[in-house]
Structures are given as structure tokens and as C-alpha cells.
Amino acid sequence: MASKDKMVEAITAMDEDFTQWYTDVVLKAELIDHSAVKGCMILRPYGFAIWENIQHNLDRLFKETGHENVAMPMFIPESLLQKEKDHVEGFAPEVAWVTHGGSELLAERLCVRPTSETLFCDHYAHIVHSWRDLPKLYNQWVSVVRWEKTTRPFLRSTEFYWQEGHTAHATALEATEETLRMLDVYADFYRDYLAIPVTKGQKTEKEKFAGAVSTYTVEAMMHDGKALQSATSHYFGDGFARAFDIQYTDKNNQQQYVHQTSWGLSTRSIGAIIMVHGDDSGLVLPPRIAPIQVAIIPIAAHKPGVLERTTAISQELGRTFRIKLDTSDKMPGWKFSEYEMKGVPLRLEIGPRDLENNQCVAVRRDNGAKITLPLDNLASSVQDLLDQIHEGLYEKALQSRNSRIYSALAWPEFVDTIKNKPGFVKAMWCGDQACELKIKEETGATSRCLPFDQEMQSDRCICCGRPATSQVIWGKAY
């Protein structure tokens, strides 16, 4: 069929050229467009709607855990950025600077925020005075700018949208609990809303956030076996508090430094959705964040009653679901392909034959199954199907990931696995950064995390053979 050929032309097969497939999907599903500035993407309505659904649900989880939203400025004076040494060293190479206001040279240049720790710290120093002022549980939804050398839509863009939570606590214990609580929120969110399994763990010294005492991460595995750091949560101890002089008077009238955290999830999560669930027909969106949950395609819409009935059904379902009723004069086949490419979880076909039988045809995007549904109690059937699709996507992603997590006990086996089998490799590590660097050098893999679920595979470091202190998940990362 000519139509089949066209479809094949439209999107590169994923196993033929995964990066090209990704680019095709991102552009053809109308998630983004490129802008005039390198690495800055335009989030088109369909792409932004996914982000809005992520925001909406994640924001609710933040509110439920006691957080408040604020909005910090986008500019950071250079002197402020430089107050914490590790932090500035980590970010300085990739910040954009504002040097002029109009035509006037500024007395002090301003950095466009790459992240907002310094702004929150400066603010906390002003507003935190007493133990009664704590904790401060703030979050903001903003974009930040990092002048990256290589950019890719969603995965690494010059400007990207995210949320950054910044909290200040009276004690180290409270801050540690917050750090891990938010990591759990992320992991649960990935599972319950994006249908993506993640591995929770701690970053090594080499991989942790600039200025943090410890960084925790949720790592996901993409279709090509590469790792995507999908959200991070950092514990700062009182390091930033000392640098920014954030002190409060405790119950014993003693001056104390606060203990802080920060945590973030970005539009990169959309990249994860694409690369975990997508297939050769395009996007596959998890129902709970899909901008369109159900596409309704009237068949032979000119026949008496078809348009009226589908409109009524659409309005009814629209009270519960995000619905798109497509009454355009495109051919049905065109619409099927279009909504498949856009990853719409469920499609309902309603034609004269269906209406005679008081039914419609439902087609699942995740597995292509065609199901005949009675029009009575349709909303409840649709809800069941969407939930099944969510579960199906998660299970498939979990199987896919688990089947590609390998274990290595000896160096040759480790190198061979990393080089030849896309996926994660679990192996023991002595804790020395030299081994981490050597592994990076020889295999291209980095430590993704020290998983919370530690299994002692052996007592020797995979790299140097010295006594091992922990198990690490290694992988090639985006």
C-alpha cells in the first residue's frame, strides 16, 4: 500500500537509527520547533500540554507534602553566585551573562539563572530568624538557562523548564528526611503518572551536584538501553547556610545554621516518556499525562445521525476525560495514523454500523488491540481501558528494563557487557574515583548511582580488585 510506505517514510524505524527516530518523533508529533537561538526549543501546544499535565499532577503532590510555590528572579548578581565555591565552579562554565541594561554597561554583570540555590539562600538569609520560621518548604516552576555545548530537544536544551524545590530546616535529620521524601515523590510520580520504572540511588562524589553534601537520583532506562537521570534530590547540610549566613535562633537561644535541600524535575522527563514508551508508529503517551486521552473518529460522518451521536458521546466523555473529536474531512485512515503518531492512548471509532448496534470500536495505542464497547456505561469502560493501558505500559517498560540489567563479577566480563549489551551493569566498587574514571575511559559508562537496594555481589572492586564498599549501577547516559 502506498499509505504504508508513506508512514515508513515519515518516521525512521527506531532500531535502525534511534537518534533519528527520536528527532522525527519530536518534530512530527508537533511537540517542539526549533527557535532562532541554538538549543532553545519552542514548546508547541501539544508538547506544552504534556508539560502542563506533568506540572499539574506533580504540583499537587508537592502541595500535599506541605510545599508552597514562589517565583524568584531570573537574574543572579555575579557576587551572589560566587558565595559558594563548589557551586560557582560547577556552574560558571555554562552560565549566560547579562552585561548591559539597554546601552549602559552594568556595574556588576548578571547571570541568567542556571539553578536558583543562591537566590533562595539569599532570600532565606533575610526571612529566617527563629526556629519558628522553619521549615521553609518552597518550590518554583520556571525555566533556567545552561549554555550547553551539545543540545538535544528535551534531553539537553539551552533553556529548559523545570521545578526546583528549595527547603530550609532546623536540623540535619529533617533536611535528610526531606531529601529522601522528595526522591520518593519523584519515583512514585514516574511510576504512577508516566508509567516509567526508575531506580533510586545515591550519586557518587564525582556525579553529585555542585555544592551538595549528597545527591540522590532516580535513573530510568531508555529503549536503547541508555540511562536518563530523571530527577534529582540534593542534601546540602549547612554548607550553603554558612556561605550565605542563614542562621536562626533555636529554642535555647543559640544561633544555628539551617540545613537545606533542593530537588528538581525538568522537561527532560518528556524525553523519558518518548524514549521509554515510543514505537515505530511514533509517540505512546501514558494516559494520565496525555493531552488527548481519547480520540474519537466518526466514520461516514455524513450519514444521518453519525455526527450528532458522536458529538453527544464526545460531550459526555468530555466531562471526565480529555477528548478530541475529529470531525475534519480527512480520511479515517489518515486520522488513525495521525493520532497514533501523537501517542493518543485510546481511539474510539464510531460509524453507522456501530450505532445500529449501540456500540463503538476502541483501539489501544499500547498494544493495538481492537475492542468492541457497548455505548452504555462508556465512560466507565474507557476509564478501565485507560487504567489498563497505564498498567500495560508500566509492565512492558519494567520487563524491558529488567531484562537489560546485567551483573558482572570480573573485569573482562564487565567491559564486554558494557560494550556489547545495551543496558545497566551492576558491579562492585571500592569507592575510589580513580576506578570510576578508568571505567569511563575504557568503556564510556558512568556510575549511574549506588542503588538503595544494595546486593553484595562480591567483596572486590570490579576495576581494581581492592575491597569493595558498595554496589554501583553502571551505564551509558544521555
Place this chain on the structure above:
RNA sequence: CGAGGUGUAGCGCAGCUGGCUAGCGCGCCUGCUUUGGGAGCAGGAUGUCGGGGGUUCAAAUCCCUUCACCUCGACCA
């Protein structure tokens, strides 16, 4: 930032050893017919050849420069 590649209509491309009014397919617009897996016929519109500079009687075509995109590395959510 290093190596390589690409910028011509909305998309995909041809034209490129300088030469006539810059082409093709798809899409788009109008009308009629169609509608259960990317429709058919008829008519129609659309280009500062990525930008700037140069060489030349003449530049999409040659030279310089700049911007963006893609691939692979090095650096990072």
C-alpha cells in the same frame, strides 16, 4: 568546544564544473464526489535559494564570513 554533514515553497528533495521566467513530489486553498487503515477529479496559491560580504557583464551555483540544524566525540538536568 573538536571532527564530519546539511540549509532551495509548509515537508521531502532536484538544480550547483556560473547563463533565459528556479523545478518536482507530497502538503495547502476552492469546488464536487468520497469516508471502517494515510481518497479521486478539476482548478489555484506559495520562494528575500539560512544571513552578511566579495568575485563577475551575470551567483542558488565560485570565494570569505556568520547563524542554525543533524551525527560522532569531549563537558553537563
